[in-house]
Amino acid sequence: MKFRTLGRHTREGGKSVWRNGWMTVSAVGAVTTTLLLVGVFLALMLNLNEIAGNIEDDVEVKVLVELTADEEQVSALENELESIPEVGDLSYSSKEEELDELIDSLGDQGKAFELFEQSNPLNDAFIIEPNDPVEALAIADQAESMDQVEEVDFGEEIVQRLFQFNEYARYIGLGLIVGLVFTAIFLISNTIKITIIARKKEIGIMKLVGATNAFIRWPFFVEGLLLGVLGSIIPIAAVLSGYYYLYYNLQDRIQFDFIQLLPFYPFAFQLAGLILAIGAFIGVWGSVMSVRKFLRV
């Protein structure tokens, strides 16, 4: 396509957006509403994902060895643990190391435990990182039945619930988004239908004098694209400012260090790009749908 022709299509598409008046407003409004919800939901979901991911990465199974076990039994247990297929990384941590870690993790209060260095009450332990965090439960089950194992520990409750919550949230959110996207596509395709009807005579003449189908379609394509992009302006502004506010005001108040919001830059800009892309997609699809049906070309 020639550059000049592209200019013509853009002008024509733009004119239609202007001429359709309230239909344009309603179509853009639908896209705006959709994208606002999509934006909020995506911000929420991606952050939850990140948090869940952080926790998942931290999942480890700690196998406490019986205090009475001798060296031979410990190494037998090690072999046995290593033979579990789901085990990714296996490391041994003596009770002295365990105590050091405990003291470190408690900071100042940990000093109280330094007394125990003389008579350490802790167990030696094997620390297992599963290949896939979801397999933690399976590993724990198998380890529990082995000899010389006193206890297996992996924060099962939290991990399970988090996985489950994340799953539900994903499905509900996706369902919501898909429904909204279709509504917006429908409204855009209706708006463009009105343009097509208004320009029926013009299209007839275009066909008569030998305009190609692609040439006839382009302005409608541009119109759809414009509607989609116009609809994404407010959501992008809202997401950028909203997330900026949240990130810089809320982040400090969250106490748990495993809950980390995704950083404003680049996350908010990636999200804005995604919203723009979804808006453009909705617009283009809406226009393609109505043009195909109407022009029979």
Next chain:
Amino acid sequence: MIEMKGVYKTYPNGVTALNGIDVHIDQGEFVYVVGPSGAGKSTFTKLMFREEKATKGSVKVNDYNLSTIKERHVPYMRRHVGVVYQDFRLLPRLTVYENVAFALEVIEESPNQIRRRVMDVLDQVRLKNKARFIPDELSGGEQQRVSIARAIVNHPKLLIADEPTGNLDPDTSWEIMHILEEINASGTTVLMATHSQEIVNTIRRRVIAIEDGQIARDEARGEYGYEI
């Protein structure tokens, strides 16, 4: 140039418009298509630029076989055929100049070419001084001249006119006929469906009469042949 062999056309609603048409028209001919209303004249002309598709038989126009042509080649075929209608079909919001230029814009001609050719063709139909008028400011005859200008601006080999004088008074009709004759004299084939006995019997040319979807008459310098 135009060749139809065993052409039948039945519309989806069951109406048979053409019932076995064989015809050959050479480049540069001037042909009237006459016949009673509903006899198939319109369908006959529509087959020539693939506005309608023959149900059976072969239609060849300008080296294009319209019975087998691919959908995406149709626009290019149409660039060699100009069409004029009884009701002009001009775009009311565009000026005379823009209406004619539109035909070249949509086939992506260069702006220089467009300017030159539109002015040439407006000169040819004697409307150069009305280039900036909109259709509503023109008489019926002038509007038809604009639509003829639009049809020939691309130098088509074939001009199809479907009752071009149907909405015009006699004086204006003659004006249009002179322009069509001039276009024909420059080598363009002209195919004109008409109900005007006066025109057909005065400017004597080949006459193809269609009745009940068949060619009833085909005479080199024929007459209109129907009572009014």
